[in-house]
Amino acid sequence: DTAVSQTPKYLVTQMGNDKSIKCEQNLGHDTMYWYKQDSKKFLKIMFSYNNKELIINETVPNRFSPKSPDKAHLNLHINSLELGDSAVYFCASSQGANNEKLFFGSGTQLSVL
């Protein structure tokens, strides 16, 4: 049983398209996150939701819109994709918004052509 699962694993698309990445966790956690890992492997938080409420919103273009339909799901929709959006996007979860023990998904590698 995968604890934090995200789909798709790979996403190749053209500039200007709109795409979504889905994430689900079966750990019973109440907090979920989206991280972006760039080509230099730097991990940076984008968003965090606690009990479906947005609690962290870093300086991310508003083309990125997260949605949390329930505690177990956090999806990421990206409009008008740009070349610079190419990266690996990781979903993660934790029990509690101040819990440093994150459980990560295996990532979605997004390539914008």
Added chain:
Amino acid sequence: GQQLNQSPQSMFIQEGEDVSMNCTSSSIFNTWLWYKQDPGEGPVLLIALYKAGELTSNGRLTAQFGITRKDSFLNISASIPSDVGIYFCAGQYSGGSNYKLTFGKGTLLTVNP
């Protein structure tokens, strides 16, 4: 914002050797963590440290929370091929409502059998 300097950036070692890597911060943290990322996967928590001076082991891994609260160290003894991956330090300062983790840029470890 807080910045973490992680070194070395990469290491190439022979199987059986010991490894040391460290992380320094421009400001203090309440919690230090070490994560490992295998190729094609998300980071996995290895060790969490909560007190200045704390020394914690997890098998062949030992990590320390620096007494200044601005640094942390990770040692791996008797390395084996499956130790290959990227090791990330992360710090958290849980002051006010800011519980965000700040990640270092990672140390890429290669172990030659």
